[in-house]
Amino acid sequence: MTTADDPDQLEVQFAQWRQYVRRRPELRRSDADELEDHLRGSVDELVATGLRPDEAFLIAVKRLGRLDDLSREFAREHSDRLWKQLVLTGGSDDPVVDERSRRDLVAMVVCALGAAVSIKLPELFGLRFDQDFAFYAPNLSLFALPWLAAFLAWRRRAGPTLIGALVALFTLGAVAANGYPLAADSQSYVLTNIHLPIALWIVVGLAYLADDLRSTRRRMDFIRFTGEWFVYFVLIALGGGVLIAFTVGTFQAIGIDAEDAVTQWVLPGGMVAAVVVAGWLVEAKQSVVENIAPILTRIFTPLFTAVLLVFLAVLVWTRAGIDVEREALILFDLLLVVVLGLLLYSISARDPLAPPGPFDKLQLALVVSALVIDVLVLAEITHRISEYGTTANKAAALGENVILLVNLAWSAWLMLGFVRRRNPFAALERWQTGYLPVYAVWAWIVVLVFPPLFQHL
Structure with missing residues (x-):
């Protein structure tokens, strides 16, 4: 860039503009980046003519047009974008974006299956999901959140240092859940069940912030991610409840009792897998349901x-x-x-x-x-x-x-x-x-x- 007279102040202006643009539901991140590139090029051209950076920025934004009008125009031109973004693989005209979407989908499926398999592993030691509540209650978040963190860390290309920290913190969580001989009716047992998911969710936040741990904006993005994840998870849980009810009812109509199979396999596996799927949906479909x-x-x-x-x-x-x-x-x-x-x-x-x-x-x-x-x-x-x-x-x-x-x-x-x-x-x-x-x-x-x-x- 040639805008070197006051680069810090100019970058602050660009950051404010970028934050506003990325909150527009009509525009995807790639579109916002394209607009920003156009804006920066216009600023550079105006600075080259002798204007100060702040003057060039204001004029360039005016030339770009009012953002609300621009967003509405963009939405009219791409009216098919909303339903395309609901398709699992892509909906973009950019082959690079489509390839990344497919890779994200594969990574999500792997992590969701990993969560579903991990919650069944205790059965090798005689622990049943529908009987051993004292074990599963404090450990439930440990079957799901590490896999969500793994998906986010993979998507953000986390470095080995951060990955090591994530592994260490989840291991510490496993120690907290299983290292103390707590009675199921003790206050400490109940407090652990409540607070451990909170502690581990902050660990998930570290994976989410892998690309910029100290950024205020990225932390606020994680807060937004948390709210949207909760909405998606509740919707998936409601749909899953209906699916389970229909499954049990239809099999019962032909004289087959499917309740035990559903309780032992569909319910626990689907529950922890939904945690990962909801996180993937937030990442992949931000502009649709955010x-x-x-x-x-x-x-x-x-x-x-x-x-x-x-x-x-x-x-x-x-x-x-x-x-x-x-x-x-x-x-x-x-x-x-x-x-x-x-x-x-x-x-x-x-x-x-x-x-x-x-x-x-x-x-x-x-x-x-x-x-x-x-x-x-x-x-x-x-x-x-x-x-x-x-x-x-x-x-x-x-x-x-x-x-x-x-x-x-x-x-x-x-x-x-x-x-x-x-x-x-x-x-x-x-x-x-x-x-x-x-x-x-x-x-x-x-x-x-x-x-x-x-x-x-």
Whole structure:
């Protein structure tokens, strides 16, 4: 490039433009790259005529045309693209892209089969999926997530150092799931079942970020991937449930009991394979269904905000205390996690350059309501611990609520500044992506430190 007068500032402008373009559902990544190449060439030509880089960039963007108009024009010209992208192998006019799609499909099938085979291996040692729940519950994520990480690492061409780190972390997860003699009714056993999948999902995130581990944008992409993966997985699970019901029913109609075969083979194998298939779908079909999760976020944010505000109003009116027994702790923590998930996914799907609007104020109300509930729960937990002593459940809940309190408090502050036009939206984005390792560290602490620390509880 000849744009050397202020390359850093110019690259910032290109990065903002690229981020906006890649969020357009009408354009694939290859199309966005082509547009960027055209834009860079135009900037270079204008700089060569004597313009400053920032002036050249603005003029080049104007020449390119308004992006919304361009996207609509592009969609009209390629109206067949959406259904083509639903075909398993390709739909592109680029043979290189088609070949990569076929290779991704083969890699996904291999990893999905690997997950399905791995969950059957314990049967060689006499462990049955429908009987040995105490073994399968903590190990279930270990049969699926390493294969999803393998697919992502292969797709991103991860280096040997990262691959070694992934293997080491999944091995550590296997130790956490099987290395402690935990009773099935112990609190530590339940906590391991809840926190180990979280810890291992962050390991999957390392495979996803293999091409740029420190990038804020790539971390936000992983958050987006997580939301879309969940949507796909739920859809596959619902379809699988219907398939199983029809399979059992049709065979039963001819006098054959297929329930045992389905329970032993189709259900466990299909469940772990679906984890890999959902990840492949997110990677391969981004421009087709990636708008589902933002739509769900728009629907459920006002609903959750209303529920939390009503809950707080009733709590003040009745002056009732908050129950901090195990079921209630799990319920409140799940509620706070859902609120955080709504916040994270709305951030990942939002145009960072757009001005604050009514939905941002609604999210601020949601975060503040969740923050107040978190403070009340923390106060009750602290009181119970000081009066009756600690347990594994209460210690885990205390740590998780402190972590969520810090996140929600600073998020509320940043959102307030953004709504008042004092902070850029990028500050909130950087805070959330930078906070991800905190969740990973706490999840690993719970699965590795809590079992020996609370071995009698």
